Amino acid sequence: MMQELDQKQTINLLNEIIECELSGVVRYTQYSLMVTGPYRITIVDFLKEQASESLLHAQKVGEILTGFTLSGAEALEGRPSLQILPADETDKYSVKHILAQSLAHEEKALRLYKNLLETVTNSSLYLEQFARNMIGEEEMHNIELKKMLRDFTE
Numbered sequence: 724m725m726q727e728l729d730q731k732q733t734i735n736l737l738n739e740i741i742e743c744e745l746s747g748v749v750r751y752t753q754y755s756l757m758v759t760g761p762y763r764i765t766i767v768d769f770l771k772e773q774a775s776e777s778l779l780h781a782q783k784v785g786e787i788l789t790g791f792t793l794s795g796a797e798a799l800e801g802r803p804s805l806q807i808l809p810a811d812e813t814d815k816y817s818v819k820h821i822l823a824q825s826l827a828h829e830e831k832a833l834r835l836y837k838n839l840l841e842t843v844t845n846s847s848l849y850l851e852q853f854a855r856n857m858i859g860e861e862e863m864h865n866i867e868l869k870k871m872l873r874d875f876t877e
């Protein structure tokens with residue numbers, strides 16, 4: 724049985740996700756500038772990719788929030804937040820520390836997309852499918868980061 728979409732909750736969550744993804748853009752860009760150590764060269768490219776992908780995600784979520792890609796009754800007409808999620812300042816830029824911070828960030832993003840899925844399930848197949856796809860993408864990031872962290876022991 725389909726239920727009515729909780730528009731307010733959906734818009735709030737989409738905005739929270741945008742704030743999180745945009746903070747990822749700042750976070751990953753800053754890490755890519757600051758990362759040091761023997762793995763710097765390879766990690767820089769990885770971090771820059773993460774920054775670009777976070778921006779793409781924020782833009783995709785923003786399109787949905789503002790309703791351009793939804794048709795008829797399902798269109799959301801939210802207004803995108805101009806805030807970004809504050810990130811903890813750090814003065815540690817070892818590869819291990821950066822990867823651990825990145826993982827924490829990706830876990831937060833994953834939680835938000837899961838909240839979105841819960842909110843839209845049985846209300847909008849389109850949003851449900853979108854949330855599932857994003858969860859898939861974010862899960863892959865989580866797995867990748869966990870793999871990268873596996874070599875580091877205290």
Ligand SMILES: [Fe+2]
Nearest residue numbers: 744777780832
């Ligand atoms: Fe993302």
